Amino acid sequence: MLLNGSGGMVNLEPIGFVCGTKGDSVSFLVNKNVNLAFGQIVRIDSNDRCFYARVVNSESSSTLETIEQLREAEGKEAFGPYSAYRCVDAILFLEKRDGRIRSPTFNPNYRDKVYSTNEEDCSILKLSGDLEIGHLRSADQLLGSVGINISAIPRMMGMFGMTGSGKTNTELILNAQIIDNSPRTVALIYDFAGQLLEGKEIEPKRGLKDHPLFHSKVQYYSARDGKMVVGLRTITPARLDALFPDIQPPQRRLAWALYKHFGSAWIEISRETYAKGDKLSVHANKVVIEALMQKLSSLSNELFPATNTSFVDSVLQNVCKGITCLIDISGLRSEDQKRIVCLSASVVAEHYKHMWEENYDAWQKLPTLLITLEEAHEFLDPNNSRTIFSDIALTYRKYRVGLNAVTPRPSRITFDVFAELWTKIIMKTELKKDRQYLTENTPYMEYSETEIKMLDVGEALLISEPKIKFAVPIKVTHYPDYLEKRGNADYVLPDSSTLSKMSTQLKKLNDQETPSLI
Ligand SMILES: Nc1ncnc2c1ncn2[C@@H]1O[C@H](COP(=O)(O)OP(=O)(O)O)[C@@H](O)[C@H]1O
Ligand SMILES: [Mg+2]
Secondary structure, three states: OOEEOOOOOEEOOOOEEEEEEEOOEEEEEEOOOOOOOOOOEEEEEEOOEEEEEEEEEEEEEEOOOHHHHHHHHOOOOOOOHHHEEEEEEEEEEEEEEOOEEEOOOOOOOOOOEEEEOOHHHHHHOOOOOOEEEEEEEEOOEEEEEEEEOHHHHHHOEEEEOOOOOOHHHHHHHHHHHHHHOOOOEEEEEEEOOOOOOOOOOOOOOOOHHHOOOHHHHEEEEEHHHOOOOEOHHHOOHHHHHHHOOOOOHHHHHHHHHHHHHHHHHHHHHHHHHHHHOOOOOOOOOHHHHHHHHHHHHOOOOOOOOOOOOEHHHHHHHHHHOOOEEEEEOOOOOHHHHHHHHHHHHHHHHHHHHHHHHHOHHHHHHOOEEEEEEOOOHHHHOOOOOOOHHHHHHHHOHHHOEEEEEEEOOHHHOOHHHHHHOOEEEEOOOOOHHHHHHHHHOOOOOOOOHHHHHHOOOOEEEEEEOOOEEEEEEEEEOOHHHHHHHHOOOOOOOOOHHHHHHHHHHHHHHHHOOOOOOO
16 A cells, blocks of 8 residues: 655555654654664654654563463463554654755654655665765665765765774775776775785675776885885975874974985985984984984885885875875884875875965866775874874865775774764774764764664765765675676776877888788
8 A cells, every 4th residue: 555645755554653752762663574673764754744763772562461471472362463562762863844854853743654764765865975885774675875975075084893894895885986086086095904905805805906997097006015115315304293203393303404404315314424423413412313313213224215216206196197096004014004104195185285275276186085094093092193194184174185084993083083074984893982982972873882783794874974964874885796887888998199109010010021821
């Protein structure tokens, strides 16, 4: 039977009716054989408006006396269909009235009908976006596509979930689409575990190298082939904060003095001089000299040779051209990982800032950048020294630089930064401390702590303000399925210069005498 709901849409059978409301909380009784799940979104039609609510609790009980229950359990007596019931609590998060969507201004009436969401609701909730993350979960069904917009990138994001919850897969899905949207968008990805190139733990194994645009739109940098080097002569004192987050102002002043005195070779020369026990030709306190020289001596020769080339320059050039840079820092000491990450991220981010300030027209042509940072808690912990990433999260929105902080330990992300992450993808998290942090500091999530513990692999809650203001239950698309669906449609053809080169080569070959096969 089809019922015409008051919201003006055709609905399938209701799943239950409202039996009580209080503030933004609604209780409803569920019909027999209805499938519901924690976190599911339901719709409640109420006169001239309809409400959307998330299921946060459920309770099943009997209307019978204990003695009657015992007799029914033994099969001695049957009390009919009304002897047991299931009551569900849901929290209102949205109201639709006269075609307008907003936060709830009131609550539903007793006996209003409750429906599970359908494709139409999915479009009313405006869940789809430029970058598709997955599909809306409604009990055991997957409905319409759910995604975020490109404009959400500079509004900062976070991906949270314990090991095995599906973070790497979600990173792949998102970055694959940033590659698809190049040169409007570009990604800078730090891969600490060396998984993203090949998709090591994804089953079946698929990584960014399997993306059809990998060869034209992605550049891979790895510490393993010895090419990821930062020449000492490319390091100015301005970069010392990225390399040594605990550097003090007197050491910084000394560094500038040395730089003025020795020029770009300042690190090598002062290191040599100091090692020989000679006096640095710059006046400074002995303790300051020692502290700075100790820092400079800790830069390893393999990663920081005495040259004037740096892979960071290549990263910057590529990012500006819309070529995604995948930086694999697996295998490095954690100290060096941090240095490489902070140094390259600050060069790229500061370039965006500089262009915005000095050359606005050229800045407008730059692709919107998303920096994916795994192990984000190591860089954003309030107990550690500040890094460039908290600056990026707090102030780089206007330069169109976005941060995607990926971590299994959200509670270690400093609160100021966490509050700036307007898009959150929350996956299964078991640690209570982390669940509490997530629910307490995310709108409309205060009742979802249990739900976060019960999510399955690839299941997530997505919030992307201002577009998606509430936690949407989604199933993230599996990256191998995404690749299969996407196909190889736009393998780029070689550009015309390569083609003409090829044809001259062919012509040359033709002109040469071809030996007869006969
Ligand atoms: N959305 C999904 N659908 C199906 N399988 C998934 C999904 N997300 C992840 N998986 C699988 O679960 C496993 C763990 O996923 P992964 O992304 O590596 O988790 P994490 O990075 O959080 O440790 C992988 O084998 C992956 O293929
Ligand atoms: Mg992972």
